[in-house]
Amino acid sequence: MAEQVAERAGSEQASGNLRGNLGVASIVFTVLAFNAPLGTAAGFVPVLIGYGNQDGAPSTFIVVAVVLTLFSVGLMAMSRYMSSPGAFYSYIVAGLGRIPGLGAAFTAFGAYTAFCLCSYAYGGIVANAMVHGLFHGPDISWWIYSLVMWVVSTILSMLHMELSARVLGVALVAEVVLVLLWGLRVFFNGAPEGVSLHPFTVSAFTSGSLPVGLLFGALCITGFEAVAVFRKEARDPVRTVKRATYGSVAVMCGLYAFTAWADLTAYGHTAVQHAAADPSGSFVSSVHTYVGSTASDLVTVLLVSSVFASIPAVQSIAARYLYTLGSDGVLPRSLGRIHTTQGSPYVAAAWFSALCLIGIIVPAITGLDPLRVYSSCAAIGSVCLVVLMFATSLAILTFFHRDSTHTATRLEAQVAPALALVGIGGVLYLAITHMPDIIGAGRTAADLALAFIVLLAVAGAGLASYLRAQRPEIFARIGRQDL
Template identity: 45%
Template sequence: MPVRLSGSMGVAELVFTVLAFNAPLSIAVGFIPVVIGAGNGLGAPLIFVVCAVLLIVFAVGFTTMGRHLPNPGAYYAYITAGLGRPLGLGCAFVAVFAYFFILIGSYAFGGITLQALVRDMLNGPDIEWWVWVLVLQAVAGVLGYFRISLSAKILTVAMCLEVVVIVAYNAVVLFRGGPQGRPVPALDLSNFTSGAVGLALLFGVTCFAGFEATAVFREETRDPARTVPRAAYLSVIVMAVMYAVTTGVVIIAFGPDAVVAATGADPTGAMLGSFRLYLGQVAVDIVNVLLCSSIFAAVLATHNVCARYLYSLSVDAVLPRSLSVVHPRHASPHRASVAVSALVFLATAVLLTINLEPLRLYAALVGIGGYALLFLLLCTAVAVIPYLTRMRRQGRAISPAASVAAPGLSAMGLAFVLALASRNVAVLFGATQAASNVLLAVVYGLVLVGVVYGLWLRSRKPEVYQRIGRQDI
């Protein structure tokens, strides 16, 4: 019998884990004003609705496949089952790369945010940002060692606090109204296509990243056949409502005539100024504190996802089997978690020697990680079709809508967004075009490395090859 993880996460805990990965308060302060100012302006609320519809359509095939392929491993397992072991292994390497880059970038952002909080708001010592990074790494590493339910409880509390602040801002703005009253320009469909709608779609979809976590923690949920699909749909719906409503409220708060210029000139500064205007300086101070907890929640969620990917690859013997050991008391992939902590520490040390500016580091690493996750979403949507088609031929009760129509439509939508991302990589990564092209080459190069390695395993280690994608359970 292969080693298994175990746990009792429910729907709410799994949804909060997905929300933590996305850091909703950070999105409200940092991403929503970008979608308005640099995207499609007054049509921005509809962007989040469209992106949510796309992911819900994707979830139809995704959750249906999960019911018929109850393997842990998420995208790794699904792509392998649908498109073959070599490509599945290549996509697993991309997933590890994506989450690891997002983790490193989030640590950098957390470091500078904590530095500013202690120095500027609390009037404390000016401690170097990388020292705070080490503190965050230590705390996340300790929590990642223990049972997932401990992390889930912490993430739930952090998310509740973030949601309270966002709801309070929305409620006050809607009650008081903005300089032009309470217009609802999003209802004018002509606004949807205004400005850079493609760029808005690109940033909109990335705000839903982390959707895969609903399947990553499958082994550690209570009744996964019900918990995972419910959490998948609910997480998308909650994020869509929160993002769309908050975006509409931001437009009201600034006024339709001024919001695009204000958010385009200084996205984060404009949002913090709006919080100050409607909720007062105390609220801004609370937002600054909660931004730190939001980033930490995202770091913790990402650390746990990275650990589970290393665990899955080690169970399959693609990585050293020692990483697949489950803690006898905490039922956690504790060795894989320690490995993630060690890799993060080494990567941080290397990046410090390069002396990159932390904000640029954050933008580049999270941007490339988000791009890689878009690629994996597309591959998974395509993989659903052949797998569920085979299941239907074997007599499984699967509708054509779930096996072909929904995944096909989502694949077309995701292909469009990925094409937009490929054309705007410099904007997405916050780097030069040359550097962005190198990062793109790394993503697709990892796919090729995985494919070649998978073919090598097929000829030299067939017993390992058969295990790729958790196919042996």
């Protein structure tokens, strides 16, 4: 099936390097689309306010921004010595070795697969809610809408990234403009108790449940780590990737801090109660109050486009992991083929799309609750990324400690990565201990999810060990930098 889909993308096949002319804006658009800013603003931020550190939610995003910036300092310093588009996979190979590196690659692929299935499930839910609730259309199964999204996303994921970024950018701009318009109306059109800077104080930051607040704050800022995946397709790999990384962190953290502050201001002293009572509806209700019914209806429509826009972004990232593993020879080499006209890893994209199709069909046939699919996959994907960031921080420290010829500063090679390691390690600890809260299920289900994450890493490391013993020529290519 995947090969047939791939053939439709173009008759010419070639193995070779990814190529492109992506600028900072194109990559940032893709990362922000992956993050689904309207979905995060409407779904995750109210949860952080209602069940996290409450009034301190805006300052939580500032703290998260500091940790991710520290992480990015070391990442960008090490990127000067990297050329493979395998992102965390390649960094961990360079710093910790091929066996943990391949374990990281499997973990990363599992993360993006989980995110994609999460988006398909949630996308089907919100699309049906829009058609049936807003437009009074038929009430049909979620998976029908998911299949429509799958067809379009599959096509986009096999096209040139510049074209996909333009498509994503249209929906993204509309989302951000609407969130900003709502926030400005809240601040300038008479909030019930006025505008306060209290959410940025230490007492507010430490209110409520700080551990849950920090955890959900970190989980809101997913996607920035994918910037390095597009390194080979960037106009100027060093400068473009650096600017896109810092830009993505700044835009996401700034937007969500602004959203949380506006949310607290809109409801006044009852904000926490509103968020806890109706985390999925408080944002839309606030938009209706401050901007009007047309805007709240538009939020419903754009929420669908927000989730939909995230799917081809995730598929593009996952396809590039498969491309790297195929180019290395770890997986079938056909995955390393590049389309001669689109310059995209179309075979890898086709195979990943086929995997996603299975992920839609199985829940549809078995009758699994799409909300459970959404929450479980979101939790697994998020924790996988935190694990990868922790391992990457350790890899950065090890890489610069081992290579005495590097030209990185002490801040880049030691201080920033060490501080990031501590911060991300804290988030990882919170993720493990609060897994039932993240996944929305009991301890048993949470333990099974954690076991699955461990299984991914062990499977990758086990394959690397096998290759070292039986296929040393392929083992030597793991994480190579001559792509």
